[in-house]
Amino acid sequence: MAAVTPKIQTLRCLIREMRRSLLPHENVRHSPAFVYMMKEYRRNAVTDQQYCRQQEEMAYLAHTCATYLEASRRYQELHQEYHCRGERTVKETADIVGFKLPNEH
Amino acid sequence: MFNRRVLSSHRDVFDLEVKRGGDGSHTMRGLWWPVAHQLLKQAATVTLPRRFLPEARRRFYKNVTVAGNGGIYEVNLDLHKLKTPKGHTLQIPNYGLALAVAQEWAVTKDKIVPSLMHLTGLSYTVIDNPNHETKWDTVHKTLEYLDTDTLLFREDQGEELNTLQAKEWGPILEWFNKKFDADIKPCPGLFGADIPDPVRETIRRYLLSYDMWAVNGFLYGVEALKSVILTIAAAERKITAEKASFLSRLELEYQTSRWGSVEWAHDLDKQEVLARFSAALLFIHFNTWQATTKHKSK
Numbered sequence: 001m002a003a004v005t006p007k008i009q010t011l012r013c014l015i016r017e018m019r020r021s022l023l024p025h026e027n028v029r030h031s032p033a034f035v036y037m038m039k040e041y042r043r044n045a046v047t048d049q050q051y052c053r054q055q056e057e058m059a060y061l062a063h064t065c066a067t068y069l070e071a072s073r074r075y076q077e078l079h080q081e082y083h084c085r086g087e088r089t090v091k092e093t094a095d096i097v098g099f100k101l102p103n104e105h
Numbered sequence: 106m107f108n109r110r111v112l113s114s115h116r117d118v119f120d121l122e123v124k125r126g127g128d129g130s131h132t133m134r135g136l137w138w139p140v141a142h143q144l145l146k147q148a149a150t151v152t153l154p155r156r157f158l159p160e161a162r163r164r165f166y167k168n169v170t171v172a173g174n175g176g177i178y179e180v181n182l183d184l185h186k187l188k189t190p191k192g193h194t195l196q197i198p199n200y201g202l203a204l205a206v207a208q209e210w211a212v213t214k215d216k217i218v219p220s221l222m223h224l225t226g227l228s229y230t231v232i233d234n235p236n237h238e239t240k241w242d243t244v245h246k247t248l249e250y251l252d253t254d255t256l257l258f259r260e261d262q263g264e265e266l267n268t269l270q271a272k273e274w275g276p277i278l279e280w281f282n283k284k285f286d287a288d289i290k291p292c293p294g295l296f297g298a299d300i301p302d303p304v305r306e307t308i309r310r311y312l313l314s315y316d317m318w319a320v321n322g323f324l325y326g327v328e329a330l331k332s333v334i335l336t337i338a339a340a341e342r343k344i345t346a347e348k349a350s351f352l353s354r355l356e357l358e359y360q361t362s363r364w365g366s367v368e369w370a371h372d373l374d375k376q377e378v379l380a381r382f383s384a385a386l387l388f389i390h391f392n393t394w395q396a397t398t399k400h401k402s403k
Contacts, residue, residue, distance in 0.1 A: 021212040033204045034169060040201075060342045061390050065205065067346045068383035072212075072221060075376035082369035 010062045011041060016067035037062070169207045171200070178203035182210060187225075191233045195225075198318070199228065202228075202391035223325070223384030231321050240320050244312045247324045247333065248305060252297030255332040255353055258292045266359055273352055280343060281334045285311070308333070315336040318392040326385030329353075329378055339386055346383040 001084045014037060028034050041062075044055040094101055166182035171180050177196045180187040180203055187195045187210070190282070197203040209222040219226065238246075256274045260266040282289055287304040312323060326336040330353035339349045351358060354375065361371055 020210070022209060033208055036204055041189070056342065060345075061387070063200075064346050064383050064386050065244055066392065068205075068223075068380060068387055069208070069212075071376045071380035071383060072223075075373065076221065078369065078373045078376060082373070093109065 007059050007062070009043075010059065010066055011037075011067040013070070014062060017066060017073065020073065124249060157219050160285070161218055164213050164215055164217060166210075169211045171201075171203045171207050178195065180190045180207050180210065190228045191235070193232055195228055196271060199391045202388070205387060221324050221380075223381055224388060227321055227325055227384070227388050231318050240313060243317075243320050243324050245310055247312060247320070247327050248309055249306065250327050250331060251300055251305070251333045253331070254298065254334050255330065256288065256334045257291050257298045259293075260356070261293060267358060269359060270355060273355055277338050277344070277352070278336060280338065284341075297302070308337075311337075315389070315393060319389045322385045322388030322392065325388065326382055328383035329385060336382075336385070339382075346386050349386075350375070350379045350382050353382075 015028060015034070018031065018033055022028060022031065040058055044058050088096075091101060108239055147236065166185065167184055171178055172181055173196075176198050178198075178200055180195055180197070182236070187206075190197055195206075205220075206224050206228060220293070225366045256278055257272075259270050278289065278291075281287070285307050287301075289298065289300060289304065291296040312320060315323065323336060323340070326339070327333050330336060330349060332353055335344070335349045335353055338344050339346060344352070359390060366372065
């Protein structure tokens, strides 16, 4: 009853994140992480209506896992987008102020 | 003049005589860097890497697998066992954690950036123990953050932020006080909170009850959020990882909600803190979570 987020939603989140990490030819269903996760979910498959401590622990763990995967992915994306361009070349810098490089004439 | 000088000892470098136009020599003390640098390099017996910003390694493996049974699991990158920086094989006591570490390696697309693999880094630290720290040392380091805990520093100018802090941080502080039988109040001013010794010892005993792996996770989490109270609350599953990192950055969130946020700085920082803290939390939970199965009698 004290579920923070519905467990199905967390499960979907986790599967989505796992799918991103795979190479294109692999199927997410065969990955050991997926197998482990489904095993744990089925083992603790009590309904949301009943309070069960171990189930709470597992739900919290799944939620933290999903958070971690999502946060590290977003960090990489942001970093890639904003901070990965490297330095400007000499030509680019000259173009900003409208100068011509000596060899260009 | 200096070309002819043979620098065979450190003394030559330290006491140089500079001849000043016939007046006699004036001893110039101090390390003359352009030349001393050469000498120190020659004298160095430890070889340090010359380049301190090496090119990141590329992904050299196709598959990441987890092998092992009982209490020891190892991560393999394409038949090559994952090893810690000191050379020990990475042996993880928990299957879920081993899978998570394998996931970190599987997610890298092209360049391997070890500083973004938080769980791997934490496992390396625990196994290698590069600073030769005992559990007590690590817990002591964690407790040092208690004096300057984020939750104890409230805004004293401006009402809005103060009420927001009281509303968000108040319940957590109350829960913490109840749990540890303490009476920690927000402290005004710049100096740290005055935590009485019995309370500190209770918290120390609580942290020492976790094993070495989880204790390292605690230190990592506390360093990410700069708050012991929030980390303990999250370890007890009272708040989620996102809520904990939001509460730790409450003032920043308040200011950005008022003045606007800059994506390449604020969002980046937010995701980094969240990634670090949720990794720490995962590390704690994987190492304290014990599953027991009760079978139905047939």
